[in-house]
Amino acid sequence: MTEASPISPTQLLEGLRAIVGEKACLDASADMQPFTTDYRKLYHGKALAVVLPATTQQVSDVLALCSRHQIPVVPQxxxxxxxxxxxxxxxGDAVVLNLRRMNQVQEIDSVNDTMTLQAGVTLQAARAAAEDAGRLFPLRIGSEGSCQIGGNLSTNAGGTAVLRYGNMRDLTLGIEAVLPDGRIYSSLRGLRKDNTGYDLKQLFIGSEGTLGIITAAVLKLMPLPSATAVAWVAVKDPHAAVQLLTEAKRIAGQAVTAFELISGPALTLVLESMPQWSAPLPDAHDWMVLIELSSGGDAQTLDATLMRILEEGMAADLITDASIAASLADxxxxxxxxxxxxxxxTREGGSIKCDISIPLSKVADFIQQASAQVMEMAPDARMVIYGHMGxxxxxxxxxxxxxxxxAQFLSxxxxxxxxxxxxxxxxxxxxISAEHGIGVAKRDDLLLCxxxxxxxxxxxxxxxxxxKNLLNPNKVLPAPSAAS
Structure with a gap:
């Protein structure tokens, strides 16, 4: 490995400020703290500086500078x-590179059904821009107001509509990314067919910023649904939920947009946290599902389809109660x-995050067996189980x-x-990671799977x-010695 040319912290800051501007390079601890502490306040780090570039060229120049002097860079x-x-x-030897200033939707092509945008656009803003153009960008996750498209790409985000539309790999036609040495790779062509060698964009999607920093993307857009139908349904158990999903897909086909499983303790936790909110059903239930259908047809037909799913689920003894949303507000x-x-x-603290993906035919057995194992190990734990069963x-x-x-429970x-x-x-x-990524928390667990x-x-x-192992080092991959 080439030796780093020496650079002092002062010289580094001067170089970074020359690239991104004085106000876009932070080095005071108080200013950097929001960028060096994670969302759940479980991981706390240090940095030489936080930079907020506004263009791909600035990202390129920052990475080239850091590469020359072998300064690690953490994309964010x-x-x-x-x-x-x-x-x-x-x-404390790394530079954090945050993309929030790169927040422009650059083009919406309503004929090609694509949207080209910078990586710092929030998911909420991307969805709103698509809707303003009469289109749908279907990725939906709870953090859409703050998560950014670059992060969604770097973790191959999924969310509640994967059942119908797929995850970010399925929704992406091209990306632009800056390599660790500052070179720029671009495939921002918006093509649905391009068999000209390796599909390099897929290397960067899901790599959590360890191979390059995604700076822009071309995403697929869909027709806006003209009708939706939603129901909150109590089911006997996860086995019944799987059977109900099978019936829903048989009856409604691709109109089944979301099928979310929610355990009783999960709903109880929310209602205790938000006492002003109401439970959808009058009685408590151990297991529930949230079903959403959507289509380009008329609302009356879709409502009838949802009613048929519920009626047949009741007749098959899969459903014990249900509440149908009578309005958009519901x-x-x-x-x-x-x-x-x-x-x-997050507010309660002490949650053990397991983000599991299982073949649908084995989901119910997994939940039953995993719950039994955990209750033997931690008998008083609240079993907050939920997710995208579809x-x-x-x-x-x-x-x-x-x-x-x-702290005691987690320890x-x-x-x-x-x-x-x-x-x-x-x-x-x-x-062991369906959509949350690996990061640090699951890194060494890759040795097991x-x-x-x-x-x-x-x-x-x-x-x-x-x-040089400078880009988001010590994330995702176990140390080579541990893997050997």
């Missing part, structure tokens, strides 16, 4: 990561309850009992519970694109 979007992947470690209230589960856990993604999040301090139970849950998922041909060949190939890609 909205800093909503749950896995510690978007903040620096506590060594539908929004249902979704607000579902989307608040994550933030309610695509097999279960957020399995045992939460501290009210009587136990968060005693996080590692063994996480290891047991992830191990069971691996046994069932599942994944990836073969030596897989890890070797990933390191070879990392070394080919980032031979």
């Amino acid at each position: 979007g909205g800093n909503t990561s749950l896995m510690g992947g978007a903040v620096p470690d506590d060594v 539908a929004q209230a249902f979704w607000q309850l579902r989307e608040e589960i994550s933030d309610a856990q 695509d097999g993604n279960v957020h399995f999040n045992p939460l501290r009992p009210k009587s136990a301090p968060a 005693e139970h996080y590692a063994p519970v996480s290891r047991a849950v992830d191990g069971l998922a691996h046994q069932k041909n599942g994944s 990836k073969t030596p060949v897989e890890l070797e190939l990933m390191w070879q890609i990392k070394q080919a694109l980032d031979p």
Whole structure:
């Protein structure tokens, strides 16, 4: 490896400020603190500086400068990561590069059904821009007001509509990314067919900023639905929920847009956190699902389709109660309850985050077996289980009992519970990270679920694109010595 040319902190700051401007280069601890602490306040790091570039060229110049002097760079979007992947470690030798100033929607092509935008655009702003043009960008996640498109791409975000529309890999036609040495790669062509060699954009999507910094993207747009139908449904158990989903897809086909599983403790947590909100059903239930249908047809036909799903589910003894949204406000209230589960856990503290993906045929058995294992290990834990059952993604999040301090619960139970849950998922041909990424929290767990060949190939890609290991170091990949 080429030796770094020496540079003092003062010289580095001068160089960075010359690139991004005085106000866009922060070095005071108080100013950097929001960028060096993660969303859940579990990971706290240090940085030499935080830079906020406004253009791809500025990103390129920053990376070229840092590469010459072998300064690590941590890419950051909205800093909503749950896995510690978007903040620096506590060594204090890195520069944080935050993309929030790169927030322009550059083009919406309503004929090609594409949107070209910078990576710092929030998901909420991207969705709004698409709707203003009479189109839909279908990615939906709870943090859409603060998460950014670059972060969504770097973690291959999924969310509540993957069942119908797919995740970010499926929704992306091209990207622009800056390599660790400052070179710029671009495939911003908006093509649905392009068989001219390797699909390089897929290397960067899901890589959590370890191979390059995504600065722009071309995303697919869809027709805006003209009708939606939403219901909050109590089911007997997760097995019944899977059966109900099968019936819903048989009856409604691709109109099934979302199918979200919610455990009783998950809903209770939200209602305790937000006492002004109302439960959708009069009685408490152990298991519920939130169903959304959407189509370009008329509302009356879609409502009839939803009613048929519920009636046949009742007749098959899968459903015990249901509430149909009678208005847009009702539908929004249902979704607000579902989307608040994550933030309610954050406020409560002491949640063990397991983001599992399982073949749909094995989801119910996984939930039953994993719950039994956790209750043996932490008998008083609140079983906050929810997620995107439609695509097999279960957020399995045992939460501290009210009587136990968060720090104590996590210290005693996080590692063994996480290891047991992830191990069971691996046994069932599942994944230990469906959509949250790996970051720091799950990095070493890859040793349990990836073969030596897989890890070797990933390191070879990392070394080919980032031979100095400067871009988001110590994230995603276990140390090569540990993998051998």
